[in-house]
Amino acid sequence: MRMVRKRIAAAMAALALTGALAACGGKNENAAEQETAVASQDLVIRATNWQFDKAEYTVPKDTPIRYMLENEQGAHGVEIEKAGVKLSNGKKSKVATLAAGTYTIKCNIVCGQGHLAMKATLIVK
16 A cells, blocks of 8 residues: 555656646747747857957847857856846847946856956947
C-alpha cells in the first residue's frame, strides 16, 4: 500500500511539473511574438569581450523599438538603465518605447576583468 502511494505521488508530481513547464514555454513564445509584431524599428547591440560594437546608439523618441542582443564573443547581457530593458541569452529581444533622453547601456552578466567598463550610451531624440 505504501509503495502504491509513493508511485501515485511521484506520478502526480511529474504531471504537475510537465504542466508548469508547458505553460511557461507557451507564454514566453507568445510574448516574444507580440513584442516583435509591434516594433517599427530594430536596434541590434553586439557584444564582444568587454565592449559593445558602438559607444553610442541613437533611436527616435516615442517609437516602438525592438532592442536585440547578439553575443559575438563571451557571455553577456544588456540592461538599459531606467528603461526597463534587460536582455540575456534567454531573452534576446524586447520592444520598448522610450522618451527623449540619454540612457546608459551596461552588461548585466559578470563577464570578466573588463565587465565594469562595459558600457555604452543610448540617445533617444
